[in-house]
Structure formats: structure tokens, C-alpha cells
Amino acid sequence: MPKLSELSVGDAVGSATVHLTRADLVRYADASGDQNPIHRSDEVARSVGLSGVIAHGMLTMGVAVRVVVDWCGDPAAVVDYGTRFTGQVPVGADDAPEPGADLEVSAVVGALDVEAGTARVDITATCGGTRVLGRARAVVRLPA
Amino acid sequence: MPVDAGQAGRTWPPGEPFEVTRAAIAAFAAATAGGGPVHPAHTDPEVARSLGHADVVAPPTFLVGLAQSSDARFVDDPASGVDFSRVVHGEQRFTHHRPAVAGDRLVAALTVESVRRMAGNDLVTMRNDITTTDGESVCTSTSMLVVRGE
Numbered sequence: 564m565p566k567l568s569e570l571s572v573g574d575a576v577g578s579a580t581v582h583l584t585r586a587d588l589v590r591y592a593d594a595s596g597d598q599n600p601i602h603r604s605d606e607v608a609r610s611v612g613l614s615g616v617i618a619h620g621m622l623t624m625g626v627a628v629r630v631v632v633d634w635c636g637d638p639a640a641v642v643d644y645g646t647r648f649t650g651q652v653p654v655g656a657d658d659a660p661e662p663g664a665d666l667e668v669s670a671v672v673g674a675l676d677v678e679a680g681t682a683r684v685d686i687t688a689t690c691g692g693t694r695v696l697g698r699a700r701a702v703v704r705l706p707a
Numbered sequence: 708m709p710v711d712a713g714q715a716g717r718t719w720p721p722g723e724p725f726e727v728t729r730a731a732i733a734a735f736a737a738a739t740a741g742g743g744p745v746h747p748a749h750t751d752p753e754v755a756r757s758l759g760h761a762d763v764v765a766p767p768t769f770l771v772g773l774a775q776s777s778d779a780r781f782v783d784d785p786a787s788g789v790d791f792s793r794v795v796h797g798e799q800r801f802t803h804h805r806p807a808v809a810g811d812r813l814v815a816a817l818t819v820e821s822v823r824r825m826a827g828n829d830l831v832t833m834r835n836d837i838t839t840t841d842g843e844s845v846c847t848s849t850s851m852l853v854v855r856g857e
Contacts (some may be wrong), residue, residue, distance in 0.1 A: 581741035594731075594738035596772040611792060618795045625739030625768040634765070636756045638748050638806075641767040645800030645849075666741075701767070 564636045567682060567705045570672050576684050577630035578669035583618055583654055584662065591622040605656070618652035618664065624693055627688045629669045629703045634670070634684075640704050642681065647697035652690045667688050673700065680704055710788045710854055712822045712827040719780045721814035724840050725773045729809040735769050736819060755808070765807040766806070771799070774835045774848040779817035781833060782852070788829065789854055797830060800853035805843040812840045827856035 576681045588602045598617055600607040624646050632638045654664045666688060675687035685698035729752075736749035747754040748764050754762045754817040782789045807813065815835040823830045830853055 564718055572798070579741060587738070591738040593736040599810045621768060621799065622739065622769050624799060625735075625766060626741040627769050629739070629741050629743060632746055633743075636762075638766055639758065639764045639803075641803070643800070643802045645798070647798045648796050668741075671750065705710060 564640070565682075565705055566635065567675060567677055567680065567707050569647065570591060570682055570705075572672055572674060573685060574672040575668035576634045576672060579628075579630050581668060582627050583622070583626075583652065583664045584653055585616065585656055587615065588609060588618055588622065588706050590692040591619055591625075594685055595619070595621065607660060613651070614653055616654050616656070618654050619693075620648040622656050623688060624699070625667065627686050627699060628701055629667055629671045631686065631703060635703050637706065642704050643702035644700070646686075648695070649697035650690065650693040650695040652695050655695075660699060664690055666695070670701075675706070677693035680707065681690075709824065709856070710822050710831055712824070714781070714787055714831075715822045717781065717819045719777070719817040721816045721821060721838065721840075722777055722780065724814055725776075727807055727809055727811040727813060732763050732765050732769065732809055736766050739766055739768070741817060745856075752809075760806060760808055760818050762809040767801060767803070768799075769799045770801060770807060770813070770837055770846050770848055771816050772848060773813060777817045777835050778833050778850060778852075780817055781819055781831075781855050789852070793855045795853045796850070797853040798832075798849075799821065800849045801850075802847040804846060807837075807845055812835055813845060814840055815848075829854040829856070 670686045674683040688696040822833040835848040
């Protein structure tokens with residue numbers, strides 16, 4: 564586990580490219596209980612003005628924090644995690660010209676609070692160049 | 708129909724208990740692993756115990772299911788004025804007071820914190836205070852829904 568005393572604001576925490584498919588959306592819907600059909604049916608998604616099926620914002624949020632968990636070594640060290648949902652992640656069907664979606668995730672140390680024993684990690688997540696999470700921040704409890 | 712600003716301040720007491728199981732944690736962790744390996748603290752009780760936890764630990768966003776089913780008490784209430792087909796998730800935050808672990812029986816108490824109108828949309832902020840059935844504080848979940856205007 565990283566030590567607070569050895570960290571500086573701006574340090575890289577990690578990065579990942581996550582490829583999401585329609586099957587991943589179904590799996591997340593089943594695991595989370597969020598069965599909104601805009602994450603499964605192009606027809607329903609288009610009927611509410613979307614270009615097609617999009618990923619659950621909460622799936623993007625859940626996947627993005629992985630780089631932080633892998634860095635700190637304990638999922639329970641993430642004591643606070645919040646984000647705004649600023650963009651959509653369209654996920655093409657398996658037989659579409661562009662199947663699935665690529666989510667680019669990176670994270671850096673945004674702030675250190677030695678008194679509280681925590682580091683704030685700022686997460687960036689983009690899809691097709693669009694930021695899909697805004698002010699995504701995880702507060703991680705770390706040893707001194 | 709816009710959401711009535713007078714809905715702010717409504718509260719619901721702790722609802723039905725939600726059993727946190729090893730299987731549910733493993734399934735959620737696998738669904739949010741992003742193609743990588745699932746962190747063993749979600750699946751292996753020995754690893755979780757070596758990190759100081761009573762059992763396998765829930766991923767940071769795992770409690771969204773409990774929070775959203777609690778939110779539904781407001782969202783699905785005809786008096787709320789929320790048209791769910793026009794709802795977009797605007798913001799989400801989890802503040803963990805202690806990790807949720809397998810074996811927990813959790814309940815959520817709901818408060819409608821605010822209803823604001825902005826650029827023709829209604830922004831509804833809901834807070835769930837999630838505790839064990841014994842009243843031990845586990846997590847505060849805050850979600851903001853955007854109800855798009857006509």
C-alpha cells in the first residue's frame with residue numbers, strides 16, 4: 564500500500580483502457596439490479612432520444628475506480644467516491660461497425676490530507692474523446 | 708409535469724433489510740472489473756481477513772442497488788411528479804463509514820434533500836443513510852437525478 568509521506572500531488576496512480584461490450588452491460592444490469600432498457604435495447608434508447616444503447620453511468624463509475632483499488636491494494640481503503648455524469652458511453656452492438664466502447668481511465672493524486680490520513684485521487688474517464696465523468700474523486704485512507 | 712419543490716425534505720424510514728452476500732459481492736465485482744482480474748478481497752474471505760475485514764468486502768459502488776431501491780420510494784410515488792422515462796443520473800457519491808462486508812444486513816433511510824429547477828430541468832438530490840439493522844452507520848449515498856424538461 565502506498566504511504567502518504569511518499570506521495571506528492573500530481574503523482575500518477577494508474578491508467579487503463581477498458582473495452583465494454585453489450586454483454587458487459589447485461590452482466591452489470593443483473594449484478595446491480597438496474598434493468599433500465601436503454602442499456603439493452605437500441606429501440607428503447609432511440610425512443611428517448613439517444614443514438615443507441617449506452618452504458619450505465621454507474622458501470623462507468625464502478626469500472627473507473629478499479630485503477631484506484633489496484634493502486635492502494637484494498638477496496639475498503641476507498642472511503643469516499645463521488646462523480647458527476649457528464650457524457651454518455653454509447654456501446655455498439657457486436658455486429659455494429661464499431662462494436663462495444665473503449666473507456667480510457669487515468670488517475671492522479673489530487674490532494675493529500677496528512678491529518679485525516681487520506682489522499683484524494685482525481686480520476687479522468689473519457690470515451691471517444693468526451694469526458695464521461697466530471698470531478699470524479701476517490702478519497703483513499705493510507706498509512707502515514 | 709415538473710417536480711414540485713415542496714417535495715424537498717420528505718423522508719422515509721429505513722426500508723426492507725438488504726442481505727449482503729458473498730455471491731452478490733462477487734457478481735458485482737466481476738461486472739465492474741473492466742476485463743481485469745477481480746480483486747481477491749471481493750472473493751476470498753482469507754484475503755479480506757488479512758486486510759482486517761470481517762468477510763469479503765463490497766466494491767466502492769456496490770450499495771447503489773440498495774440506494775436506488777430506496778430512492779424508488781420517492782421516484783415511483785405519483786406525488787413526486789418524476790417522469791422516470793425522462794430521468795438521467797446526474798451525480799453520485801458514496802461516503803463509507805465502514806466497509807460493507809458479506810453477512811451485513813443493511814437498511815436505507817431516504818431523505819429528499821433538494822429539488823431545484825435549472826435550465827428547464829428538475830434536479831432532485833436524494834440522500835440515503837445506510838446502516839445495519841442494529842443502527843450502525845455504514846454508508847451515506849447521495850444521488851442527483853436530472854429530470855429533463857418537456
